[in-house]
Amino acid sequence: xxxxxxxxxxxxxxxxxxxxxxxxxxxxxxxxxxxxxxxxxxxxxxxxxxxxxxxxxxxxxxxxxxxxxxxxxxxxxxxxxxxxxxxxxxxxxxxxxxxxxxxxxxxxxxxxxxxxxxxxxxxxxxxxxxxxxxxxxxxxxxxxxxxxxxxxxxxxxxxxxxxxxxxxxxxxxxxxxxxxxxxxxxxxxxxxxxxxxxxxxxxxxxxxxxxxxxxxxxxxxxxxxxxxxxxxxxxxxxxxxxxxxxxxxxxxxxxxxxxxxxxxxxxxxxxxxxxxxxxxxxxxxxxxxxxxxxxxxxxxxxxxxxxxxxxxxxxxxxxxxxxxxxxxxxxxxxxxxxxxxxxxxxxxxxxxxxxxxxxxxxxxxxxxxxxxxxxxxxxxxxxxxxxxxxxxxxxxxxxxxxxxxxxxxxxxxxxxxxxxxxxxxxxxxxxxxxxxxxxxxxxxxxxxxxxxxxxxxxxxxxxxxxxxxx
Ligand code: NAD
Numbered sequence: 001x002x003x004x005x006x007x008x009x010x011x012x013x014x015x016x017x018x019x020x021x022x023x024x025x026x027x028x029x030x031x032x033x034x035x036x037x038x039x040x041x042x043x044x045x046x047x048x049x050x051x052x053x054x055x056x057x058x059x060x061x062x063x064x065x066x067x068x069x070x071x072x073x074x075x076x077x078x079x080x081x082x083x084x085x086x087x088x089x090x091x092x093x094x095x096x097x098x099x100x101x102x103x104x105x106x107x108x109x110x111x112x113x114x115x116x117x118x119x120x121x122x123x124x125x126x127x128x129x130x131x132x133x134x135x136x137x138x139x140x141x142x143x144x145x146x147x148x149x150x151x152x153x154x155x156x157x158x159x160x161x162x163x164x165x166x167x168x169x170x171x172x173x174x175x176x177x178x179x180x181x182x183x184x185x186x187x188x189x190x191x192x193x194x195x196x197x198x199x200x201x202x203x204x205x206x207x208x209x210x211x212x213x214x215x216x217x218x219x220x221x222x223x224x225x226x227x228x229x230x231x232x233x234x235x236x237x238x239x240x241x242x243x244x245x246x247x248x249x250x251x252x253x254x255x256x257x258x259x260x261x262x263x264x265x266x267x268x269x270x271x272x273x274x275x276x277x278x279x280x281x282x283x284x285x286x287x288x289x290x291x292x293x294x295x296x297x298x299x300x301x302x303x304x305x306x307x308x309x310x311x312x313x314x315x316x317x318x319x320x321x322x323x324x325x326x327x328x329x330x331x332x333x334x335x336x337x338x339x340x341x342x343x344x345x346x347x348x349x350x351x352x353x354x355x356x357x358x359x360x361x362x363x364x365x366x367x368x369x370x371x372x373x374x375x376x377x378x379x380x381x382x383x384x385x386x387x388x389x390x391x392x393x394x395x396x397x398x399x400x401x402x403x404x405x406x407x408x409x410x411x412x413x414x415x416x417x418x419x420x421x422x423x424x425x426x427x428x429x430x431x432x433x434x435x436x437x438x439x440x441x442x443x444x445x446x447x448x449x450x451x452x453x454x455x456x457x458x459x460x461x462x463x464x465x466x467x468x469x470x
Contacts, residue, residue, distance in 0.1 A: 012189070016190065018171065019192070023118050026117050038089060040173070041137070042086060044133075058160045059154075063128075065250065066294075070129075073127060074127055074129040074130040077407075078130055081426065084409055092431075093143070097110045106445050109439065111438055116144055117145070117193030118145050119145065119196065120146075120187055120188075120195045120196070123198055123199075126255065127250070128150060128154035132157075134425070135429065137429055138424055139433045142430050144194065147175055147176075149177050149178075152180035162176040188206075188211070189210065194219075195207060197218065200345075204420070218422070219420075219432055220415070221255070222255075222419050223255045223419065224345055224418055226256055227375055228258035228262065228375075229378065230261060231379035231384055233379055233381045234267075235378075238400070241274075244278040247349070248279070249403070251327070256374040262366075263356070272316075288324065296325040297325070298325070299322065302327065303322075305349075306320050308340065308348075308350050311336070314332055315333055317349075317350075333354070337365075371393050372395065372419055373420065375394035375396075375398075376398055378399075393416060396414075
């Protein structure tokens with residue numbers, strides 16, 4: 001592999017050079033080779049494994065993540081995807097044979113996955129390692145080159161990603177461009193062959209507009225308010241435990257965290273008691289002292305979250321410390337449905353609880369808002385579960401648990417409507433970063449004269465032939 005010197009600083013000229021070099025490199029066809037893809041993915045895997053401690057440390061510095069959480073939700077998550085891609089890329093990349101109508105005799109038809117070319121991955125700060133590298137696994141397995149733009153709001157992870165990638169990979173193939181909005185916009189001004197963006201809905205629209213200028217296909221992994229319904233007929237203990245975990249992991253800064261609870265009024269008090277119990281059992285009497293509760297990413301988000309605390313009645317929690325970017329896991333009720341906390345994505349450790357009398361009220365409330373990224377329902381009643389799944393829409397759904405649907409690589413993960421476009425993980429990541437090229441390969445054996453002018457058949461006959469050969 002030839003190594004060229006590229007200016008990875010985010011000046012426009014540097015970025016133009018970078019993309020041009022990647023385009024030239026892609027056009028050599030090297031990245032299409034399956035052995036090359038496996039070799040590069042193995043290299044990335046080794047690099048991650050060798051630098052596991054440094055990655056965990058960077059995540060602690062950026063978000064004060066506990067090492068268990070850092071490994072389970074970030075490092076380990078990416079390694080699982082990488083290992084799966086390394087083992088399966090040969091199979092995934094094979095042409096897929098499909099049928100051919102009889103009137104096309106003699107021919108064969110297949111769908112051939114082609115890499116798009118030069119791709120861009122833009123990541124957010126909340127899972128700054130996972131959400132940067134999980135899409136990259138898809139881009140690499142599909143045979144593309146990649147430009148990675150980590151989030152400037154998780155500077156330690158961003159710096160480490162840049163060091164690991166830029167010191168070990170040929171920039172013509174894979175490169176990290178660090179920076180914030182100006183760098184992101186300088187990248188978006190250029191023509192890529194595919195853009196994968198994870199972040200907020202507002203920025204997602206900016207990315208979509210920038211991509212439209214070049215007709216570049218996109219995946220937009222966005223956010224939103226993910227509802228969580230609790231039916232009266234549920235396993236109270238597991239329900240509360242799983243919700244408290246899913247809400248407060250990463251201090252609620254998870255795109256698919258349950259944003260608000262819709263609980264059958266008959267069990268609201270019991271659910272609240274159990275929530276309080278598990279918050280205490282996970283994080284102790286004073287969660288600020290717990291090593292398991294991460295911190296809010298910065299002052300701006302701290303101030304935004306703190307302002308929500310005055311919008312209802314605090315049932316439990318509510319303590320804050322700006323110097324420590326700490327917000328206590330908080331349960332809240334009595335807020336107006338028009339208040340900002342019920343209009344905006346919360347993205348922090350505050351859980352609003354709303355009681356409903358009829359399941360249809362909960363369904364109507366969900367349907368009155370933008371389509372969420374995730375929908376949760378806790379119930380032992382399959383009829384009610386099916387009704388909710390049938391009558392609502394969401395990027396994905398998880399029944400009787402929270403977040404765990406993201407941990408099954410067989411389930412494509414993505415949003416719908418305001419929560420995003422496209423889905424990835426496991427084989428879906430490969431598919432997403434591949435153009436599925438349809439190929440019809442005809443034989444020279446025979447050449448049916450029917451289709452050529454002057455036409456010998458009338459409409460009735462061709463109609464019969466086409467119906468018959470379907
Ligand atoms: P963000 O949209 O502010 O930033 C994401 C990335 O876009 C960053 O790299 C940033 O530098 C860049 N960016 C920011 N403003 C930009 C602009 N004006 N022009 C071009 N680029 C810009 O998101 P965030 O605050 O980092 O992350 C939080 C959001 O991401 C939440 O809404 C959350 O729900 C969502 N999210 C979604 C998923 C998912 O998988 N669907 C995962 C994590 C986070």
